[in-house]
Amino acid sequence: MPGREEPRPRPVRLTVVLADWCPHCVPLSDRYSRRLARILRVPVRRLDIDVARQERAADRIVRRHGDPDPDYLIPQVFLEWSNGRIDHLLTGFSEEVARTRQAWNDLLRSGWLRRVRAGEAP
Amino acid sequence: MTRPQRLPPIVERALRPKDGHCYRHCSRPLRAHRILLARPGVGWVFACPSGVVSVTRYAEWGDRAPTERVARELRRRCVPPGVVRRRDLRSATRHGPELGRAAERRLASRPDLRVRAVYWRVYPFARRSVEHRLFACFRHGAGEVVFYPAPSDSTGRDCPRCAVERRGRRR
Numbered sequence: 036m037p038g039r040e041e042p043r044p045r046p047v048r049l050t051v052v053l054a055d056w057c058p059h060c061v062p063l064s065d066r067y068s069r070r071l072a073r074i075l076r077v078p079v080r081r082l083d084i085d086v087a088r089q090e091r092a093a094d095r096i097v098r099r100h101g102d103p104d105p106d107y108l109i110p111q112v113f114l115e116w117s118n119g120r121i122d123h124l125l126t127g128f129s130e131e132v133a134r135t136r137q138a139w140n141d142l143l144r145s146g147w148l149r150r151v152r153a154g155e156a157p
Numbered sequence: 158m159t160r161p162q163r164l165p166p167i168v169e170r171a172l173r174p175k176d177g178h179c180y181r182h183c184s185r186p187l188r189a190h191r192i193l194l195a196r197p198g199v200g201w202v203f204a205c206p207s208g209v210v211s212v213t214r215y216a217e218w219g220d221r222a223p224t225e226r227v228a229r230e231l232r233r234r235c236v237p238p239g240v241v242r243r244r245d246l247r248s249a250t251r252h253g254p255e256l257g258r259a260a261e262r263r264l265a266s267r268p269d270l271r272v273r274a275v276y277w278r279v280y281p282f283a284r285r286s287v288e289h290r291l292f293a294c295f296r297h298g299a300g301e302v303v304f305y306p307a308p309s310d311s312t313g314r315d316c317p318r319c320a321v322e323r324r325g326r327r328r
Contacts, residue, residue: 101250102222108247108276126249129212129276130203131177138255145254146261 161219179205193300208313
């Protein structure tokens with residue numbers, strides 16, 4: 036309708052691409068992604084690359100929005116928005132598990148998350 | 158396409174490794190060696206005191222993953238070059254929010270660029286039934302490195318370029 040403002044996009048789902056054998060993924064990113072999802076009040080979609088159907092969805096989101104490679108890094112985390120936009124948030128740090136943990140902590144303390152919680156879509 | 162740029166110092170500091178350990182080899186602390194791998198970014202080799210490489214990382218500020226360029230530069234530093242395989246190279250995009258508040262503020266000034274990292278990890282492999290690993294030799298000048306595969310129990314003194322240089326000195 037003319038003059039009517041488009042509603043602000045809001046987060047609708049957090050997607051985590053992971054594998055159970057990966058120490059950057061389980062339990063670390065599993066736990067942190069649930070925490071982030073609680074803060075954002077969205078559900079978590081867990082895509083396990085060792086489960087055929089989930090692997091296809093994982094490959095698709097990584098190829099289109101993440102860090103794609105023949106043997107891509109995990110975990111990769113994505114935030115989906117109500118307007119269809121998908122943001123890549125984080126890829127595991129190959130250096131060490133502690134570095135991936137630090138990235139999660141920084142993400143949870145970030146100005147970006149504060150703005151999203153305040154309803155200011157980035 | 159925007160030309161890739163050097164990482165801002167504050168971002169480089171945010172990416173600096175903390176403390177890792179050599180995994181399934183000697184468990185000793187890893188040393189981070191800064192190397193001149195490709196321009197304009199910065200390369201790091203994480204290796205144990207014996208020279209066994211855990212992972213090599215290159216990072217720059219750009220609009221696309223520099224994977225192919227990094228592969229070429231790694232091949233120039235590897236004996237034999239065929240050890241560098243595409244499937245062992247993995248890219249990662251780093252965003253401001255996961256790098257701490259200071260880096261987040263700095264990276265927000267150029268929303269068109271991202272921190273693009275490429276990791277090269279070679280897992281142990283068997284050659285003539287002997288387990289081999291990737292070693293790195295840092296005795297070739299500041300920022301220089303030579304990568305080579307050797308048996309896992311090697312002392313890290315089998316660098317093929319060092320051997321060539323020794324032979325050259327003897328003549």
